[in-house]
Amino acid sequence: xxxxxxxLDEPDDTRGAxxxxxxxxxxxxxxxxLTIQRIGNEFPKSKSLLYHHYDSKDDxxxxxxxxxxxxxxxQMPAYRDRSADEHIAxxxxxxxxxxxxxxxxHFTQALLELRTQAAHDEAYREYFTRxxxxxxxxxxxxxxxxxxxxxxxxxxxxxxxxxxxxVFVGTMTQRVTSDDDDVLRAGRAMFDQxxxxxxxxxx
Amino acid sequence: xxxxxxxLDEPDDTRGAxxxxxxxxxxxxxxxxLTIQRIGNEFPKSKSLLYHHYDSKDDxxxxxxxxxxxxxxxQMPAYRDRSADEHIAxxxxxxxxxxxxxxxxHFTQALLELRTQAAHDEAYREYFTRxxxxxxxxxxxxxxxxxxxxxxxxxxxxxxxxxxxxVFVGTMTQRVTSDDDDVLRAGRAMFDQxxxxxxxxxx
DNA sequence: ATATACTGACTGAATATTCAATCAACTCCC
DNA sequence: GGGAGTTGATTGAATATTCAGTCAGTATAT
Numbered sequence: 327x328x329x330x331x332x333x334l335d336e337p338d339d340t341r342g343a344x345x346x347x348x349x350x351x352x353x354x355x356x357x358x359x360l361t362i363q364r365i366g367n368e369f370p371k372s373k374s375l376l377y378h379h380y381d382s383k384d385d386x387x388x389x390x391x392x393x394x395x396x397x398x399x400x401q402m403p404a405y406r407d408r409s410a411d412e413h414i415a416x417x418x419x420x421x422x423x424x425x426x427x428x429x430x431x432h433f434t435q436a437l438l439e440l441r442t443q444a445a446h447d448e449a450y451r452e453y454f455t456r457x458x459x460x461x462x463x464x465x466x467x468x469x470x471x472x473x474x475x476x477x478x479x480x481x482x483x484x485x486x487x488x489x490x491x492x493v494f495v496g497t498m499t500q501r502v503t504s505d506d507d508d509v510l511r512a513g514r515a516m517f518d519q520x521x522x523x524x525x526x527x528x529x
Numbered sequence: 530x531x532x533x534x535x536x537l538d539e540p541d542d543t544r545g546a547x548x549x550x551x552x553x554x555x556x557x558x559x560x561x562x563l564t565i566q567r568i569g570n571e572f573p574k575s576k577s578l579l580y581h582h583y584d585s586k587d588d589x590x591x592x593x594x595x596x597x598x599x600x601x602x603x604q605m606p607a608y609r610d611r612s613a614d615e616h617i618a619x620x621x622x623x624x625x626x627x628x629x630x631x632x633x634x635h636f637t638q639a640l641l642e643l644r645t646q647a648a649h650d651e652a653y654r655e656y657f658t659r660x661x662x663x664x665x666x667x668x669x670x671x672x673x674x675x676x677x678x679x680x681x682x683x684x685x686x687x688x689x690x691x692x693x694x695x696v697f698v699g700t701m702t703q704r705v706t707s708d709d710d711d712v713l714r715a716g717r718a719m720f721d722q723x724x725x726x727x728x729x730x731x732x
Numbered sequence: 733a734t735a736t737a738c739t740g741a742c743t744g745a746a747t748a749t750t751c752a753a754t755c756a757a758c759t760c761c762c
Numbered sequence: 763g764g765g766a767g768t769t770g771a772t773t774g775a776a777t778a779t780t781c782a783g784t785c786a787g788t789a790t791a792t
Contacts, residue, residue, distance in 0.1 A: 340737085356649040358561035362782060372739050374784085379737095383782065435648045442645040444706035445638050446559035455708045462712070481719070488715035489723070495706075496699025503647035503698075505658045509665070512691035516684070516727075520692070523726035524719075543771085565748060575773050577750085582771095586748065 341389075343370065344379060348390045353432040357439040360387075388449060391440050395457045398437065402464055410472030411526070417465065418521075421494050422514045425501045435502045441495075461494075462487040469525075478525050486525070493517060544592075546573065547582060551593045556635040560642040563590075591652060594643050598660045601640065605667055613675030614729070620668065621724075624697050625717045628704045641705045644698075664697075665690040672728075681728050689728070696720060 347369035352360055354368075362383050366373025380386040403416050425434025444450040466487035472478035500509055550572035555563055557571075565586055569576025583589040606619050628637025647653040669690035675681035703712055 354649075356646065358563075358646070360561075361780080363780080371737085374740075375738055377783065438702075439645060439648060441702070441706050442642060443559070443561070445642060446562075451706065451708055454706055458703075458707055458709060458712070481722070482715070485715040485719040488712045489719040491712055492699035492703055492716040492720075493695055494699070495702045496695035496697070499641075499644070499698045499702045500661075500695055503644045503654060503657055504661055505654055506661060509661070509691045509694055512685070512688040513695040516688040516692040517695075519684070520723035520727040524723040564746085566746085574771085577774075578772055580749065 340371075340375075340379060344376065344386070345390060345393050348386065349394075349432075349436055352390075352436045352439060357443060362386075391450065391453055394433075394437055394440060395453060397433075399457060399460055402461065405468065405471075409477060410468050410475055411477045413468050414465075414472065414525075417468070417490070418514070418518070421490070421497055422510055424494070424498060431501075434498055438498055438502045458491060462491050465490050472525075477527055479527050481525060543574075543578075543582065547579065547589070548593060548596050551589065552635075552639060555593075555639045555642060560646065594653060594656055597636075597640060597643060598656060602660060602663055605664065608671065608674075612680060613671050613678050614680045616671050617668075617675065617728075620671070620693070621717070621721070624693070624700055625713055627697070627701060634704075637701055638705045641701055661694060665694050668693050675728075680730055682730050684728060 344365075347365050350368040351364040355361075355364055362373060362376060365386075366376060369376070376386060380389065401420075403413070403420065405413055408416075423429050425431045440450065441454055444454050462484075466483040469478060469481065469483040469486045473480055473483070497510060497513075500513075547568075550568050553571040554567040558564075558567055565576060565579060568589075569579060572579070579589060583592065604623075606616070606623065608616055611619075626632055628634045643653065644657055647657050665687075669686040672681060672684065672686040672689045676683055676686070700713060700716075703716075
């Protein structure tokens with residue numbers, strides 16, 4: 327039942343099709359073995375067409391990165407009418423479910439492969455720095471609300487969000503690069519306990 | 530003052546020299562742009578010699594991975610005669626210092642680049658799965674001691690070690706792939722607080 | 733008929749790998 | 763002790779493959 331992310335299913339426009347092809351090729355071969363040829367192979371149209379829509383391989387991949395980050399940010403759950411602790415619980419759920427067998431493991435893999443390029447590529451690093459900030463702001467804001475609502479103790483929202491960020495990328499990296507599936511389950515259990523101990527207001 | 534890791538300084542044997550050359554080339558160009566030619570450029574001897582010692586590029590890189598993991602495991606601080614909470618504090622220190630500007634940022638970068646290959650390379654994944662287990666066992670053992678010594682509350686050592694693992698890879702990934710240097714500082718502050726709240730026995 | 737989407741064949745550069753040939757050291761026999 | 767054979771380290775040049783990018787031209791839709 328592990329299917330293609332919906333946002334890539336049956337793309338109608340050419341760009342969508344190219345994104346899907348890139349996604350498939352990236353998952354199949356990994357970033358370091360990702361070639362225009364291989365993207366072309368996953369693409370219903372011809373390889374040359376890619377150059378009709380993009381100036382270069384770099385150009386294409388940068389657009390793909392933008393596409394992926396937009397999707398990631400779009401997955402951020404809306405605050406809506408829940409209480410802050412329910413919302414935080416949801417975020418934790420999603421953090422640890424991110425990339426699990428039921429939920430697009432390949433999306434996570436692709437994202438990590440892109441992310442690692444940031445080690446050497448200035449442009450990539452800027453994208454991720456920006457995207458991280460967006461996510462952290464969202465989390466910090468939720469924490470802040472929780473404090474105001476009186477459900478959380480008085481913690482520093484920025485620092486808390488930063489820890490969430492670290493745990494998020496840690497989960498992602500761990501899931502994609504290790505076979506040991508118990509680490510995430512166990513780590514989450516302890517993370518829950520720790521957060522409860524520090525964050526939740528005793529009733 | 531950010532110098533070469535000592536374990537790569539002035540290698541006397543050929544293998545050591547190849548490892549150093551590979552390390553240098555990897556840091557300089559990144560995994561996806563790592564070529565035999567470039568390794569050869571960092572190598573005092575000729576490029577062809579690499580094939581005398583290794584069957585293929587893959588073969589060489591796999592040996593390099595083994596080399597790096599051995600080094601990583603060797604960096605694990607010894608328990609010695611300290612109390613468990615001092616030792617844990619040391620581990621946290623090292624976790625968040627890992628790859629910081631003073632401490633071989635390139636080593637961390639290289640390690641992450643290798644690690645990401647595990648996403649689509651079975652052999653790499655096995656190596657990291659094993660290495661992770663080694664580190665977790667060490668941490669779990671320390672926690673266990675702490676509980677027996679009465680300095681820690683009764684937590685599950687496996688779960689605690691798992692959280693350490695996630696935070697460790699998260700720190701590593703974050704440091705290498707983002708420009709925002711405050712995340713680690715802030716995340717650590719909150720992690721300290723959370724751990725204290727859950728782990729430390731109130732005096 | 734014009735522009736836009738699209739294709740398959742092609743190219744030069746880069747890349748991994750191989751090869752034929754030195755060279756230095758070591759062994760073994762007399 | 764010294765020559766003859768063996769082995770491993772080393773090299774520069776050669777080979778086969780892969781890759782990003784181009785181009786001349788075909789289809790298609792307006």
